[in-house]
Amino acid sequence: MLPGLQVEVARSFAQRLVGLLGRRALAADRGLLITPCNNIHTAFMRFPIDVVFVDQDAKVLSICPHLGPFRAAVSRRARACLELRSGGAAAHGIEVGQCLAPLLPVLEGHR
Secondary structure (H helix, E strand, O other), X not given: OEOOEEEEEEOOHHHHHHOXXXXXXXXXXXXEEEOOOOEEEOOOOOOOEEEEEEXXXXXXXXXXXXXXXXXXXXXXXXXXXXXXXXXXXXXXXXXXXXXXXXXXXXXXXXX
């Protein structure tokens, strides 16, 4: 979906509810796209993550790097969030304002 990154998509209520809970880690080349989603929590997670919020056009609205366990993040205008290993947003060159065009087909399915 994104070069060098294998992205799992969580669309259903159950998939979005569970997210990354129960996992011990997230590989550097993996991510979880949760859609629709404009807020997340890391309650009961075992590791920090980077959270990338995107709008309906896959434009990066905000990045919450190194979000530790038992924290929350919100982006009111977001349509989805991409959860990456801590440091993953920077490692993959993701920046605010950038369009993550490979995510568009997934996001368009939820308009």
